[in-house]
Amino acid sequence: MKIRKLIRLLHRDVGYVAFGLTIIYSISGIAVNHVNDWNPNYIIGKDTLIVSSGIDSTLTSEQIVEHLTESFSITDSIKSFFRSSPTTIDIFFDKKTLSTNLKTRIAVIETVESRTVFHESNFLHLNHPKKLWTWIADLFAVALIFLAITGIFMIKGKKGISGRGKWFILIGILIPIVFLLLYF
Numbered sequence: 001m002k003i004r005k006l007i008r009l010l011h012r013d014v015g016y017v018a019f020g021l022t023i024i025y026s027i028s029g030i031a032v033n034h035v036n037d038w039n040p041n042y043i044i045g046k047d048t049l050i051v052s053s054g055i056d057s058t059l060t061s062e063q064i065v066e067h068l069t070e071s072f073s074i075t076d077s078i079k080s081f082f083r084s085s086p087t088t089i090d091i092f093f094d095k096k097t098l099s100t101n102l103k104t105r106i107a108v109i110e111t112v113e114s115r116t117v118f119h120e121s122n123f124l125h126l127n128h129p130k131k132l133w134t135w136i137a138d139l140f141a142v143a144l145i146f147l148a149i150t151g152i153f154m155i156k157g158k159k160g161i162s163g164r165g166k167w168f169i170l171i172g173i174l175i176p177i178v179f180l181l182l183y184f
Contacts, residue, residue, distance in 0.1 A: 011150040028125035049107040
């Protein structure tokens, strides 16, 4: 079998296997690139509520927690609460936090919800599973190197590496070098 034919067969089959991982890493990469603009893992919602006049700082922490959860119709189970001063209390639930200032009579409820697809993609991309996933990620990286190298030999002639392909390869090499010189 000719080497070019073997390269094309291997490039095709490795490319098929790498498809799903490429999509996951690409989605996560876009999300993580914009981490300063938004939280790629969670949707965080905040609602401001007014505390009723029957709740004040003379009550015990337990009484305040009971009154606030009843007043705002919160039925979630309480994980814990923390009273940082006589007039402020934070109540922690599974996926939300209620922060209350009894002096200003303002409560802020913050909810946290996972971003479907992004959260899972980031989990894998950032290698949170460790163990076997590290080996899968390393094999994927090797597959990408293989695809990049074999890809430049796929086409012959003036459209391949000996023709205009060399200029595209040069551009692809120069882009990260330029940015390293600018930012590093």
